[in-house]
Amino acid sequence: MYDGAETFVGVTRLEYRHIAMLVMGIDTSTMQGGVALVSGQGVICDYTLNVKATYSERLLPLIDRALQDAGITVSHVEGFAVALGPGSFTGLRIGLSTAKGLAAAGGQPLVGVSTLEAMAGTLPFCAHQICPILDARKGELHCALFRCERDRLVRLTDDGTVAPDRLFSRIQEPTVFLGDGLMVYQELVQSQLNELALFPPLASRGGRAAAVAELGRRRLVQGHRDDLAHLAPQYLRPSEAELKILGSVAPRAL
Amino acid sequence: MYDGAETFVGVTRLEYRHIAMLVMGIDTSTMQGGVALVSGQGVICDYTLNVKATYSERLLPLIDRALQDAGITVSHVEGFAVALGPGSFTGLRIGLSTAKGLAAAGGQPLVGVSTLEAMAGTLPFCAHQICPILDARKGELHCALFRCERDRLVRLTDDGTVAPDRLFSRIQEPTVFLGDGLMVYQELVQSQLNELALFPPLASRGGRAAAVAELGRRRLVQGHRDDLAHLAPQYLRPSEAELKILGSVAPRAL
Numbered sequence: 001m002y003d004g005a006e007t008f009v010g011v012t013r014l015e016y017r018h019i020a021m022l023v024m025g026i027d028t029s030t031m032q033g034g035v036a037l038v039s040g041q042g043v044i045c046d047y048t049l050n051v052k053a054t055y056s057e058r059l060l061p062l063i064d065r066a067l068q069d070a071g072i073t074v075s076h077v078e079g080f081a082v083a084l085g086p087g088s089f090t091g092l093r094i095g096l097s098t099a100k101g102l103a104a105a106g107g108q109p110l111v112g113v114s115t116l117e118a119m120a121g122t123l124p125f126c127a128h129q130i131c132p133i134l135d136a137r138k139g140e141l142h143c144a145l146f147r148c149e150r151d152r153l154v155r156l157t158d159d160g161t162v163a164p165d166r167l168f169s170r171i172q173e174p175t176v177f178l179g180d181g182l183m184v185y186q187e188l189v190q191s192q193l194n195e196l197a198l199f200p201p202l203a204s205r206g207g208r209a210a211a212v213a214e215l216g217r218r219r220l221v222q223g224h225r226d227d228l229a230h231l232a233p234q235y236l237r238p239s240e241a242e243l244k245i246l247g248s249v250a251p252r253a254l
Numbered sequence: 255m256y257d258g259a260e261t262f263v264g265v266t267r268l269e270y271r272h273i274a275m276l277v278m279g280i281d282t283s284t285m286q287g288g289v290a291l292v293s294g295q296g297v298i299c300d301y302t303l304n305v306k307a308t309y310s311e312r313l314l315p316l317i318d319r320a321l322q323d324a325g326i327t328v329s330h331v332e333g334f335a336v337a338l339g340p341g342s343f344t345g346l347r348i349g350l351s352t353a354k355g356l357a358a359a360g361g362q363p364l365v366g367v368s369t370l371e372a373m374a375g376t377l378p379f380c381a382h383q384i385c386p387i388l389d390a391r392k393g394e395l396h397c398a399l400f401r402c403e404r405d406r407l408v409r410l411t412d413d414g415t416v417a418p419d420r421l422f423s424r425i426q427e428p429t430v431f432l433g434d435g436l437m438v439y440q441e442l443v444q445s446q447l448n449e450l451a452l453f454p455p456l457a458s459r460g461g462r463a464a465a466v467a468e469l470g471r472r473r474l475v476q477g478h479r480d481d482l483a484h485l486a487p488q489y490l491r492p493s494e495a496e497l498k499i500l501g502s503v504a505p506r507a508l
Contacts, residue, residue: 032297041437042456043286048300048464049323058323065319069303069312124454125430127381127402148381151452176379183295198405200378202296202471203464210302210457217456 021221023079024066024102025213028055028095029087029115030134030180035062036209037070037077038217044070046210055094063098075106079225081216083207084112085234086142086159087134092233100228109225111216114234116159118211119179120146128174128198129156133181133189136161141181143167159234168192178205275475278320278331278356279467282309282349283341283369284388284434289316290463291324291331292471298324300464309348317352329360333479335470337461338366339488340396340413341388346487354482363479365470368488370413372465373433374400382428382452383410387435387443390415395435397421413488422446432459 022044025036032050036043045066049058067074082099085092096112103110119132126148134142140163145156164185176198177189182205189197199205276298279290286304290297299320303312321328336353339346350366357364373386380402388396394417399410418439430452431443436459443451453459 036457038456040456042304042459043302044304046300046302046457046462048297050296050298051324070305121455122458123377123379124458125377125380125382125452127379151454198379200405201375201465201468202292202294203290203300203462203468204376204378205296208300208457211455214455214457 021078021217022072022076023081023213023217023220024063024077025081025083025209025211025216026059026063026095026099027083027115027118027207027209027212028059028091029083029085029207030091031088032180032206033083033091033095034209035059035066036213037066037072038210038213043210046208048206048208050206055091059094059098063102074102077102077106077108079108079217079220080110081213081220082110082112083115083118083209083212084231085115086136086161087115087233087235089233089235092235096231096233100231104228109220110228110231111219111224111226112231113212113215114144114159115207115212116142116144116179117146117153117155118215119207120144121153121211121215122204122208123176123178123200124148124151124153126176128176129171131167131171131175131177132179133167133177133185134179135181135184139163141167141185143181145170145175164188164192171196174198176200180206275332275471276326276330277333277335277467277471277474278317279335279337279463279465279470280313280317280349280353281337281369281372281461281463281466282313282345283337283339284345284461285342286434286460287337287345287349288463289313289320290467291320291326292464292467297464300462302460302462304460309345313348313352317356328356331356331360331362333362333471333474334364335467335474336364336366337369337372337463337466338485339369340390340415341369341487341489343487343489346489350485350487354485358482363474364482364485365473365478365480366485367466367469368398368413369461369466370396370398370433371400371407371409372469373461374398375407375465375469376458376462377430377432377454378402378405378407380430382430383425385421385425385429385431386433387421387431387439388433389435389438393417395421395439397433397435399424399429418442418446425450428452430454434460 034048036046130146288302290300370386
């Protein structure tokens with residue numbers, strides 16, 4: 001375990017962070033959420049739970065377990081990554097508040113990541129466009145489009161909240177759908193898009209805290225940190241917002 | 255929760271199993287292992303832990319937690335899927351013995367699945383050939399080759415145990431490597447195969463019990479079950495065994 005001592009020979013501190021940095025990932029965006037510990041060696045633990053219990057009941061016990069099972073205390077965690085949404089209002093507030101509390105107490109850096117981007121990141125080397133969808137209620141979906149280019153995940157659109165028809169009109173090629181939006185919309189997606197709609201196995205349809213940890217870790221090892229005072233959940237964009245397809249440059253705001 | 259009553263209207267019993275069947279997956283093949291509960295609705299829980307503690311210490315507590323967190327008892331589990339290896343001799347024995355004990359006590363069906371196939375199944379829609387590798391000690395690897403064809407995982411070779419050079423000589427196209435063999439062999443794979451070698455993000459390099467549950471579940475919903483008396487781990491093939499590339503038909507034995 002990395003104990004903060006700079007005893008590694010032949011590598012800079014940044015390189016060492018790349019090798020070792022231990023990050024806790026927290027995802028409370030949807031009913032399927034959890035806690036993970038990921039270091040440069042890979043996953044230490046990744047606990048995913050998808051039950052109706054609120055995160056106020058289940059998040060801290062899950063964090064406790066992860067630390068105990070890994071044989072460490074929270075002071076060994078070198079950074080926190082938390083899913084900012086879109087997703088459940090209450091879930092996101094609990095996850096972010098807890099992560100902020102831990103980071104503030106221990107002085108470790110914290111970064112927020114997009115829930116949809118972390119979900120897309122669970123399908124590395126995917127041959128098709130990826131569209132995570134979350135049920136936004138009121139007949140709408142939170143969604144975004146991504147594509148894998150070699151070992152890189154490329155974002156094609158910003159996160160958006162749209163009616164299903166609006167999303168479907170943008171799908172012109174085979175696309176893999178995942179996320180809890182499938183619980184409500186899978187049949188509609190299938191019937192509207194026919195052979196363009198692809199669905200992963202059941203085990204790969206939801207978010208994983210390890211993907212949140214991994215995504216955040218890439219920024220943390222570069223020394224980035226978000227401002228605890230100002231980091232806020234991305235609950236729900238205005239319902240009139242539209243999903244805009246982006247050019248090959250950086251994603252535009254909605 | 256499905257309580258065994260046939261109260262569903264308009265679906266056959268087999269269709270109902272497809273919809274609901276709750277399966278526990280157990281993976282103790284490598285140091286990264288765990289327990290998952292997967293139903294036709296998706297993942298209920300998926301607990302992955304990668305620490306040096308033995309499975310005799312950690313498996314039953316993890317099963318207990320999974321059941322408790324899901325709010326069920328073991329009698330609600332409708333089938334068991336267990337990873338048969340290749341992998342750690344002791345780990346596999348503990349996982350299979352525990353699964354057999356639970357299945358025998360409760361009368362539920364049990365199926366064994368290939369550890370390597372379950373690992374490959376964690377990369378759905380992968381654009382490239384997939385090669386899970388596990389460290390087999392003595393300078394060898396457990397490995398097999400797979401390919402995704404639309405939403406189906408196709409096995410290209412049987413599971414085999416070979417020297418790294420032997421495996422490398424078979425790799426003629428971009429191939430995604432995952433599994434704990436990367437801890438030992440990633441640099442060698444990279445240096446020997448150069449741009450043909452691809453590696454997933456850290457969060458997607460190991461096995462997940464949910465993938466074991468999913469793979470087993472497909473056989474369980476068809477009514478298959480393995481024979482408790484004869485089901486045995488696939489620890490290690492004879493070291494002289496060679497990885498044979500298969501035709502487009504069924505995999506051949508080594």
